[in-house]
Amino acid sequence: MDFNPLLSNARNQTGDTEFYLPVPAGYQPGRTKYVVVMGTVMSGLGKGIFSSSLAKCLQDKGLVVAPIKLEGYLNIDAGTLNPYRHGEVFVLDDGTECDMDLGTYERALNHDLSRANFATSGQIYRRVLDRERTGGYLGRDVQMIPHVTGEVKNRLRELAIGTQADVVFVEIGGTVGDVENHYYIEAMRQLAFEEGPSNVCFVALTYVMEPPTLGEQKSKAAQLGIRQLMQCGIQPHIIACRANSPVTQKVRDKIALFSNVPPERVFSMHDCETVYLIPELLRGAGVDAAVIGWLDLASRVDEDAERLARDTWMGYVNRLRTAQRQVRIGMMGKYTAVRDAYASILKSLEHAGVWLGTRVELDWVDATEVSDASVAEALQNVNGIIVPGAFGTRGAEGKIACLRHARETGLPTLGICYGFQMAVIEYARNVCGMEDANSTEIDNDCRFPVINLLPEQRKVEGMGASMRLGGHDVIITPGSLAARMFGSRCRLRFRHRYEVEPRYIPALETAGMCFSGRAPRGEIMHILELPAAAHPFFVGTQAHPELISRPLRPSPFFLGLVDAALRRAGYSDLPPLRYPGEDPVENAAAADTPTLSA
């Protein structure tokens, strides 16, 4: 059946109609289909991984898939969230600070997303309130339904228009039953009503427990979770059951019976060896086929494209499984207790490791505990270190001690953002003799403020979205290590307020530090390195390279670090590392069809 005729009558927004159905100009009902994933029972089931894997399965079939994450919180973006509580703040090329799930989508789908792919309640309400202030509701009382829910549907339809997607893939944050996402769920109910059958597919992710004392799977919580969804007027079409082990037929039948979903559309999503296998798990179980069937999309599927995409992905999985070598990288972290705060760095290490046939083990080092006296012991077991991004003062001296030790002992080092800044401070203090060098973020009155606020930051007031954010071009110094990594220029993503103070650059360079990547007009230092004669691999970047590393396109920064760490660990028979960008011809081809060569 086609879309609901209400949608084509939606013009009348001003008259006496009870229906407020704003549909953005240019919207073609029925052109774009919707998949909506909602979580029940509890959070922490891996909804983001499940959703991005399912979105990838659809994209692999040659469909244009546009994901959108709907967050319940009132923050306008994720920039003001503490990564310790909420996981890392991911940054998109357009500068959007968003939930780390957007990183999961970018890595799974291997393409860049934008602010259109991320909505929070804060954004939705702000748009409604702004419109009210400018008289946009023509005297009506502004209500959760239809105005706020209307705004949610607007966002989805705008995304459909902007991307010309075959499928807009909606992931609702939180769990069904949360007060803060209730109106999103209501908006999805309306969306399905308006778009009509076969245009919206509801997927409920649920959880089947297996209490160790009972030794059998119990489905009651799952049943109740789905029932709660049905109380919101949503009949799921597909149920995916998270569980430790494969969900038995008996349990799936029971869930089917209580939820009106045929048993063949109740799937087991049990734990598996690696998250990279989830797309295969979904395909094997037929979840993708069930979505395609429900949405009547079979005629848009390209089977050849799917075969190729699967082979490429499985090539990655097989390399991951067969990696023989091993290195140990020390992570100097303030948030050492919460790994989600460093999710993209951990992924980037994995991508580089797979490329180099290496398992990367991590050693978490709490920088606040490290001093000049203890640093040798703290780093004795690692083959390389990462000093990651951070804000504020905590742990700074420990990081500087680690960087000094690493520089002096030839320990491979990658400094990221704050870590890059600490490397500059360490060099200024211990090589250039500027004893009191520091960042004005840490000590505003220091004698040598080698790291200082960016000029544009001096006038910034308030906190939200006010850093130097998003993708910026970087000009690379010929003949440097960075030139081997990137050629003559590259694009990196940023999130910072401070930079290397330009007046200290000559002194640092005279003392041997090489700034090999700069902003196009030369004013901001983006990459530093020590020459090969001084150190096997000592590299820092003001950017966040972890945000753009992908399984099939690892970041050269992490490749360089892992390769140098392997050598440090004693793998003396390694061929010289060739960065993916080193051969421009090969690189141009690789950009289109990313492959992993031996």
Ligand code: GLN
């Ligand atoms: N706090 C530093 C700055 O604002 C570094 C930021 C970061 O590591 N992301 O410049």
